[in-house]
Amino acid sequence: MSDSTSFLEIPVGLEQIREAADRLSGLAHRTPVLTCSALDERVGASVFLKCENFQRIGAFKFRGAMNAILQLSDDERRAGVVTHSSGNHAQAIALAAKLAGVPACVVMPHTAPSIKRQATEGHGARVVSCEPTVADREATVARLIDEHGYTLVHPYDDWRVIAGAGTAALELIEDAGPLNVVMAPIGGGGLMAGTCLATAGSSPSTRLVGSEPSRADDARRSLELGQIQPSDNPKTVADGLRTSLGSRPFAVLSRHLERIVTVEESEILEAMRFIWERLNLIIEPSCAVPVAALLAHRVPEVRGARVGVILTGGNVDLDPMFQSLAERWLGEGR
Amino acid sequence: MSDSTSFLEIPVGLEQIREAADRLSGLAHRTPVLTCSALDERVGASVFLKCENFQRIGAFKFRGAMNAILQLSDDERRAGVVTHSSGNHAQAIALAAKLAGVPACVVMPHTAPSIKRQATEGHGARVVSCEPTVADREATVARLIDEHGYTLVHPYDDWRVIAGAGTAALELIEDAGPLNVVMAPIGGGGLMAGTCLATAGSSPSTRLVGSEPSRADDARRSLELGQIQPSDNPKTVADGLRTSLGSRPFAVLSRHLERIVTVEESEILEAMRFIWERLNLIIEPSCAVPVAALLAHRVPEVRGARVGVILTGGNVDLDPMFQSLAERWLGEGR
Numbered sequence: 001m002s003d004s005t006s007f008l009e010i011p012v013g014l015e016q017i018r019e020a021a022d023r024l025s026g027l028a029h030r031t032p033v034l035t036c037s038a039l040d041e042r043v044g045a046s047v048f049l050k051c052e053n054f055q056r057i058g059a060f061k062f063r064g065a066m067n068a069i070l071q072l073s074d075d076e077r078r079a080g081v082v083t084h085s086s087g088n089h090a091q092a093i094a095l096a097a098k099l100a101g102v103p104a105c106v107v108m109p110h111t112a113p114s115i116k117r118q119a120t121e122g123h124g125a126r127v128v129s130c131e132p133t134v135a136d137r138e139a140t141v142a143r144l145i146d147e148h149g150y151t152l153v154h155p156y157d158d159w160r161v162i163a164g165a166g167t168a169a170l171e172l173i174e175d176a177g178p179l180n181v182v183m184a185p186i187g188g189g190g191l192m193a194g195t196c197l198a199t200a201g202s203s204p205s206t207r208l209v210g211s212e213p214s215r216a217d218d219a220r221r222s223l224e225l226g227q228i229q230p231s232d233n234p235k236t237v238a239d240g241l242r243t244s245l246g247s248r249p250f251a252v253l254s255r256h257l258e259r260i261v262t263v264e265e266s267e268i269l270e271a272m273r274f275i276w277e278r279l280n281l282i283i284e285p286s287c288a289v290p291v292a293a294l295l296a297h298r299v300p301e302v303r304g305a306r307v308g309v310i311l312t313g314g315n316v317d318l319d320p321m322f323q324s325l326a327e328r329w330l331g332e333g334r
Numbered sequence: 335m336s337d338s339t340s341f342l343e344i345p346v347g348l349e350q351i352r353e354a355a356d357r358l359s360g361l362a363h364r365t366p367v368l369t370c371s372a373l374d375e376r377v378g379a380s381v382f383l384k385c386e387n388f389q390r391i392g393a394f395k396f397r398g399a400m401n402a403i404l405q406l407s408d409d410e411r412r413a414g415v416v417t418h419s420s421g422n423h424a425q426a427i428a429l430a431a432k433l434a435g436v437p438a439c440v441v442m443p444h445t446a447p448s449i450k451r452q453a454t455e456g457h458g459a460r461v462v463s464c465e466p467t468v469a470d471r472e473a474t475v476a477r478l479i480d481e482h483g484y485t486l487v488h489p490y491d492d493w494r495v496i497a498g499a500g501t502a503a504l505e506l507i508e509d510a511g512p513l514n515v516v517m518a519p520i521g522g523g524g525l526m527a528g529t530c531l532a533t534a535g536s537s538p539s540t541r542l543v544g545s546e547p548s549r550a551d552d553a554r555r556s557l558e559l560g561q562i563q564p565s566d567n568p569k570t571v572a573d574g575l576r577t578s579l580g581s582r583p584f585a586v587l588s589r590h591l592e593r594i595v596t597v598e599e600s601e602i603l604e605a606m607r608f609i610w611e612r613l614n615l616i617i618e619p620s621c622a623v624p625v626a627a628l629l630a631h632r633v634p635e636v637r638g639a640r641v642g643v644i645l646t647g648g649n650v651d652l653d654p655m656f657q658s659l660a661e662r663w664l665g666e667g668r
Contacts (some may be wrong), residue, residue: 032368035392054368054614269660271662273652281615285663316615320658322610324655324658325603326603329599
């Protein structure tokens, strides 16, 4: 690694992740680990699915957000927190802040679906709109910090968020027993970084494999070239993985990740369907990415092995589906 | 109760259900019990969901089928089993028979969706078509028994099937702790009967409440009048609940069930959507019926109480949904 960011000091290890787990106890769900013989047969491995789609707000993001907010000083708590997200982190911060009695403000592009805005406001957070550009988003966040003294809780480039995310892998390893390989998807990299630190700390011989859509493979390219390669608004159904890799995750992945495998759009959709149909779990497209890599046999070392996968979340807009269902079903009987 | 069938001897109690649980150990999944604060808030109670949609073949039916097949004599095993079903019991018998190395034959109306037939044949069972009438179904089963010496494993009017179904409630009570109310849907009544016997045996003060679509309320009418009132091809989206109450379940429900609440079609669909959206669980319409009763506040005694609900299954045809999803999502990026 030639780039200096990969030599960032890493202040999070097993100890900090265990502290995060204690902090989250009774607030975050201890989500179940599920198995499925049809999946095992297709993959040729024993697959253990850590179901963070059952986490509060329907995604692992609650862990990092709550862990960060619980470490604020009294002054910081009074002033409140700010973040930017149009996805699961927005709701995670809103709920975590509500539970902690801390004011929260979320900067969201005005192009975000109104359902996301409503869900975030539903937990009592203030939503501030910005233009859908990185520049305006950052300017808006900076202005709000300046005006209100908010503390930023970045969606992934924050050690407290990374440590919180790592608690999912800690529980997975505790509940599934020894694992040969652990996989997760990579967007900003917070989950994969926390997963690496928890796994390397508690099960050092376990191999860590990341996964990305081939249309949003900035983390793969970043690790290959030894410096962060920002992605440019990639077109993938895995909307949670469109963001660029953060510098803190980059430092962790450079040190701990074995490699990153990529999958095609149609493979993501097939994997999502497989999990919906065979496991009766609703997962979002981003969450299907490591499953797609397994179903497409893109990780040959899993053959005959014990593989843990973090299922990251299940927030899908079901409105169009249920509209057509209601027409079909209620129409028939009338 | 004036009808003689309600005085049928009931040879299944806690002991037989515990024996069934031992028999099923390592074969049936011990499914998780999930909770959801959004559901608790809406209902005004602590709701514990026993997720049989994660059971093998995606429904509780595997428990009864497997328990029945494991009690066959050597002669019966050699000759094989027969049943009639176009739903989850068909797949349950096919899988249970495969696991036990027993030949299986399933009589299915020729109008059943080809996907159901394929799934049943996929587990190695022979499928025999019949006309979609009770008369031809029974004649076909009788002819097959006559010709091949098969043993009938009825979908619900069979004590072994009832005892197997009861193991779900046994686990629910063990995992959730004390419950004030336990609810399940009623089709043929096998699940509700097993649930009653397990609950009455292990937690006698728990109140037992059944639920039906108001369009298929034959069990409610049967209990009210003290004799079985067959349903006549009722039109409800809850396709698993269209069958008439069996005589053995009738005897059990007459003795143990407090009452049956009914729900409307639109309430069933709303409850199904609530569980899909808020819990990221795929459940089928029949499974949504007790949840619909809770969301519609049709069970006032649950207020402030601890309520267990058996989520029966998650087998929904997702094909139309994924076709439109694939068009929308993969179309966009190209």
